[in-house]
Amino acid sequence: MSVQSEIGQADVVMEPSIGDFIQLMKPRVMTLVILTALAAMIAAPGSLHPVIGLIAISAIAIGAGASGVLNMWYDADIDARMARTAARPLPRGRVTADEALSFGTVLSVGSVVTLGVTVNWVAGALLAFTIAFYLFVYTMWLKRRTPHNIVIGGAAGAFPPMIGWACVTGDIGIESIILFLIIFMWTPPHFWALALYRCRDYERVGVPMLPVVAGLPETRRQILIYSVLLVPLAITPYFIGLAGLTYLAFSVVLGAVFLWLAVKVYRTTEGRAADAVAKQLFWFSILYLYMLFAVLLVEASVVRLMA
Amino acid sequence: MSEPVKKMDDAAAQRVARRRSIAIAVTLAVMVVAFYAATLVRFGAALSGKAL
Numbered sequence: 323m324s325v326q327s328e329i330g331q332a333d334v335v336m337e338p339s340i341g342d343f344i345q346l347m348k349p350r351v352m353t354l355v356i357l358t359a360l361a362a363m364i365a366a367p368g369s370l371h372p373v374i375g376l377i378a379i380s381a382i383a384i385g386a387g388a389s390g391v392l393n394m395w396y397d398a399d400i401d402a403r404m405a406r407t408a409a410r411p412l413p414r415g416r417v418t419a420d421e422a423l424s425f426g427t428v429l430s431v432g433s434v435v436t437l438g439v440t441v442n443w444v445a446g447a448l449l450a451f452t453i454a455f456y457l458f459v460y461t462m463w464l465k466r467r468t469p470h471n472i473v474i475g476g477a478a479g480a481f482p483p484m485i486g487w488a489c490v491t492g493d494i495g496i497e498s499i500i501l502f503l504i505i506f507m508w509t510p511p512h513f514w515a516l517a518l519y520r521c522r523d524y525e526r527v528g529v530p531m532l533p534v535v536a537g538l539p540e541t542r543r544q545i546l547i548y549s550v551l552l553v554p555l556a557i558t559p560y561f562i563g564l565a566g567l568t569y570l571a572f573s574v575v576l577g578a579v580f581l582w583l584a585v586k587v588y589r590t591t592e593g594r595a596a597d598a599v600a601k602q603l604f605w606f607s608i609l610y611l612y613m614l615f616a617v618l619l620v621e622a623s624v625v626r627l628m629a
Numbered sequence: 630m631s632e633p634v635k636k637m638d639d640a641a642a643q644r645v646a647r648r649r650s651i652a653i654a655v656t657l658a659v660m661v662v663a664f665y666a667a668t669l670v671r672f673g674a675a676l677s678g679k680a681l
Contacts, residue, residue: 337641340648371670377663428656436660440667 338421342411346394346422347387347429351479355386357612359486361619362501364626365564366490370441378441378489382482385433385449389456389478391426395419396461400527406520437489445488452481466528469535476509477502483615497564500555505611507552511545511584512607518542518587518600538596542588545603549584553577556614565618566625572617576610 359382363375370378394401394412402413411417417425430453438446460475480502487498517524517531518541524531533541556573559565565573583603590599 337645373666373670377667380663432656432660436663440663 336414336416338411338417342416343425345411346391346417346425347384348390348394349387351390352383352386354608354611355479355482356383357619358501358505358615359383359482359489361615361622362483362486362498363490364619365497365622366487366495368490370490374441375489378437378445378486381433381437381441382449382485382489384429385437385453386482388426388429388433389453391422391429392453392457393461395422395426396457397465398422400466400529403527404520404523406523437485441489442492444492444494445485448481448485448488448494452478452485455481467530469530469532471530472513473510476506476513479509480505497559497562500558500562500564504552504556504558504614507548507555508607508611510548511552511580512604512611514541514545514548515587515600515604515607518545519597519604539591542591546584546588549581553581559618566621568621569614569617573614576613579606580610 356379360379363370363378394410397407398410398412398419401407401410407413412419412422430450434446434450434453437449456475456478460471460478464471464475483501483505484494484498487501488494514532517533518538521531521533521538525534532544536544553573554577556577557570560567560570560573580603583599583606586599587596587603590596
């Protein structure tokens with residue numbers, strides 16, 4: 323923790339703004355968490371009072387934000403040396419490490435207690451587990467030690483639909499496990515596509531991402547393998563009765579594009595074209611996950627309204 | 630650490646402390662409202678039928 327202390331506890335700190343604290347919570351990640359948890363809540367059998375639903379989704383979003391804050395608190399030293407993350411509030415000295423740690427801890431405890439007391443303790447316990455997993459297992463343990471960091475650590479990002487499902491049912495069904503697995507399998511190709519064209523950044527700060535440790539060809543091969551596993555898995559919700567024909571159509575078309583891009587990444591190995599294709603896959607993978615869960619959400623909402 | 634940073638003076642530190650206090654107050658108020666609303670939703674009907 324020495325570097326965090328050096329960065330955060332220096333007496334040359336600028337006045338933080340509300341925007342800095344919002345940035346600490348990784349708002350873009352929060353939107354995806356809200357979407358995936360909400361889709362699971364709507365698709366789950368049973369119902370939740372709208373007020374309880376609103377509290378639940380807010381608590382899940384804040385819990386996800388808390389994970390982001392604690393991640394940035396711990397990773398402030400490497401964030402400062404990476405182009406992609408150097409402008410974050412901690413490396414820039416806009417927020418101190420102590421402020422970030424307090425903020426993240428208060429949000430974590432507040433979100434878990436709120437979800438547990440107002441919704442149910444299965445959901446509350448899952449949220450607590452997610453935050454702990456992201457901080458202790460991914461951020462502190464795996465990220466700087468193994469190229470499998472995002473494979474295992476990716477589970478943290480896959481829990482929100484399971485939490486959303488548990489809010490409604492008080493249980494973990496096979497359906498929520500399928501939704502979990504979709505995000506779990508999506509995470510490696512998504513982050514490895516990013517790591518392909520940010521390889522030098524990770525290498526400089528000593529984070530053993532797959533391209534740094536195993537090389538670019540192996541990473542491209544792994545991206546293709548995970549993509550081949552992901553696409554049929556993403557179609558599964560239709561076959562277990564969780565989603566309808568609209569979802570099936572979208573998941574097939576989007577999956578085909580995902581696979582096509584993964585093959586392009588696998589085949590394009592030289593120069594700027596390789597980086598461009600990796601960027602394409604990275605950005606498309608975000609659209610892919612957003613679209614899958616948005617369609618699931620809309621379709622489940624329509625079914626509920628018509629019932 | 631790419632930008633030059635300035636030392637926070639007393640007035641700025643006071644502003645930060647004041648904003649922090651307001652943020653804590655707002656957070657607590659939001660939690661109170663959330664818990665109150667959840668209680669009403671969960672027990673509202675049962676409580677309304679009970680004699681005081």
